[in-house]
Amino acid sequence: MLFQVEMTVKLPPEMPTEQAAEIKARERAYAQELQHAGKWRHLWRVAGSYANVSIFDVEDNAELQELVSSLPLFPYMEIRVKPLCRHPSSVRDDDS
Amino acid sequence: MLFQVEMTVKLPPEMPTEQAAEIKARERAYAQELQHAGKWRHLWRVAGSYANVSIFDVEDNAELQELVSSLPLFPYMEIRVKPLCRHPSSVRDDDS
Amino acid sequence: MLFQVEMTVKLPPEMPTEQAAEIKARERAYAQELQHAGKWRHLWRVAGSYANVSIFDVEDNAELQELVSSLPLFPYMEIRVKPLCRHPSSVRDDDS
């Protein structure tokens, strides 16, 4: 089941550089782990911003909550979620 | 080059049913033609709405304008566009 | 799987009274059918408005889209959807 998740990162300017780097490294590792597991299906940067557009593929709402709230950057992000489903005009078999 | 395009359809309630059906049929044909051509890479319905989330893959901004403004439903939609690019944490070779 | 669905009805003032009455009657029948089927779990009026707050219990996003877009009042409503899941502090077994 697919969800569009839009994340905008808002790190406080006063956070020490090393702390920010450490969080970002964990975020990257976690994001890649979820991608390899097939849970985080797409991940794009929004050009000109510190934001991304993502497509998650999860079992249900509970798994979405579990995965998103475990993001190391979760406390520092504005997140918008939209449930997706197959569009009647889609020609791709795997977009649902 | 990728763009996220979010479209919300707002057909005027007073539009005759046949006219709406005819526009939607043309929209569907056009959407499928662009998908087969590789220009409209993803097309999802936003659940609980008359809206979609789409990913376009175009040569440049001019082609995006040409394709989107030719949509039969273009005069009846609210459209939001975001330029996308490869995310440094993405593991997919084809998401850029 | 639960979703909060908030619906605000905006019937065009120029719609003939009988047409509005007929749509509302079909809406009522459909709402009660979905409630009896266990799909529309809660339905409350927002006091002082022509709006409701609802909880849907569906198989997945696709079923949510199917049920909501089939509402007779669908073309005349503003609809906001939020995916829900069990809250870690909830004490009710059936709220998930």
Place this chain on the structure above:
Amino acid sequence: MLFQVEMTVKLPPEMPTEQAAEIKARERAYAQELQHAGKWRHLWRVAGSYANVSIFDVEDNAELQELVSSLPLFPYMEIRVKPLCRHPSSVRDDDS
């Protein structure tokens, strides 16, 4: 008398971890006490967020204010309240 209460938690990032944990523990205990007392009828997590959707069942507006303003997380939450009442199409006897 029912109210929908939507709460979004915004803990300041600089709050020490133990202080946050202590507030959350008190919040959890209080939430469960109110649920057992029948005052906090439903409590759902909004998937992909640090927010909840709740249904309160209170005597009157004054009791709503007393219960909500006593939440340990009250100073750190954005809260939206909507008064609810029985919907004419509802089939549930206890949803009012």
Place this chain on the structure above:
Amino acid sequence: MLFQVEMTVKLPPEMPTEQAAEIKARERAYAQELQHAGKWRHLWRVAGSYANVSIFDVEDNAELQELVSSLPLFPYMEIRVKPLCRHPSSVRDDDS
């Protein structure tokens, strides 16, 4: 139990003058009836607008819905509702 109700009237410009006058006359009669009954406790015009600020005194949310949705201008108004209760610093015995 008190509620603040803010109403902004948006009559469609194409409504015939007599029809508008007839609705306004019924609105006025109904507003005065509710005021005499003690249900519509205060009614002020917002200066420079076609809007009012009102205080309703009702038994519960259901009565608020019944009274407000029966306003002859109800289909033509934007309405915002806030539940009120006694303020701990109030010195008036009857403001609760």
Place this chain on the structure above:
Amino acid sequence: MLFQVEMTVKLPPEMPTEQAAEIKARERAYAQELQHAGKWRHLWRVAGSYANVSIFDVEDNAELQELVSSLPLFPYMEIRVKPLCRHPSSVRDDDS
């Protein structure tokens, strides 16, 4: 001359408890003084929030500014002001 004044308190979470208590005590004393003087005609809590709805009765705009800007909580509040006047359908002699 009447004004609706809506105040939402936003105390910084890091303010020491005693400092907050001292400001609130002065706010309370000042609010009660203005009420006894007939300047602050109504004061209600908005249920489920740290906000109030108030009606001020002042000589003119200048007095409104003097009274409101002297509130001890003034630097910590979001304030919205609406000028009010007698509504043509009001039946109360003193609501103007």
Place this chain on the structure above:
Amino acid sequence: MLFQVEMTVKLPPEMPTEQAAEIKARERAYAQELQHAGKWRHLWRVAGSYANVSIFDVEDNAELQELVSSLPLFPYMEIRVKPLCRHPSSVRDDDS
């Protein structure tokens, strides 16, 4: 007593040209009459728009309501009102 009044004109596109011209002529005559009477102290066009910024000088809120609601374009305007008073740093004797 001064008020800033910002008015944005939204004439329905389908209004016949002569009807619009007639309303505008009455609006102009009325605006000039109020200016000569000293009630409408300033009237500026916002460049690049069909909007104005105005300063009214009235006895009280009731007179503001009377004057503004009598504007021939009143049913076709979005209007925002702000009560003004003397600024402590102003050097003009007549700006209060």
Place this chain on the structure above:
Amino acid sequence: MLFQVEMTVKLPPEMPTEQAAEIKARERAYAQELQHAGKWRHLWRVAGSYANVSIFDVEDNAELQELVSSLPLFPYMEIRVKPLCRHPSSVRDDDS
């Protein structure tokens, strides 16, 4: 003197095609005349929309108002204006 002007066209769907075509033809002729006169310095389409971003070079605010309010599409556009001036880091002699 430069102004950024952003225009979004909102033609009513019920406008006859010939009428729309005639207005657009006049708009185009007028836009090109102003460009040749050096008054409309830049004109770009916003990709994926029926909107443009423009830079006007005018004598003063009054000329901006005269030029913009004379646009044939003026009654059908949402327009946002920002006054521009030379940026201290600009290296172009003619961007002021």
Place this chain on the structure above:
Amino acid sequence: MLFQVEMTVKLPPEMPTEQAAEIKARERAYAQELQHAGKWRHLWRVAGSYANVSIFDVEDNAELQELVSSLPLFPYMEIRVKPLCRHPSSVRDDDS
């Protein structure tokens, strides 16, 4: 050339009282200097707020930027600017 400038002051609560007093004293001196020079034509307090409505009379956009960005409170204000010009219905010779 005239501009409406609306300024809302947002001093950080943690700023020491003396520092705030010193900035405000400089702001006051500067505001009065610009008024005497004829550049800051009107300055009103918005009643019930820490905000003002001002009319500036400048040579061009560049002078507006120079004057406004030199305000001692500039880093602590939200500022909205609207270019003004003579209104065709104005009867004042000096309002342009």
Place this chain on the structure above:
Amino acid sequence: MLFQVEMTVKLPPEMPTEQAAEIKARERAYAQELQHAGKWRHLWRVAGSYANVSIFDVEDNAELQELVSSLPLFPYMEIRVKPLCRHPSSVRDDDS
């Protein structure tokens, strides 16, 4: 390929003056380097603000992201991006 980029600078008031000066100096050098390289085609100050309107000319979305996210002020700015393309009524050969 052109993009409109609007940047609003929000430096935290508590940043030491020298640190701010150092960041601004690097921003200025970088902005001028990109202008000389033909990547930052236009750069205007928005009068009365700490904001700019810019036109970037880049190879693709990825280059836009690279250039914008490398701005020394990037962590302190609100940035809005719009993809641009040639307008059918433009008469300039180089505005695409």
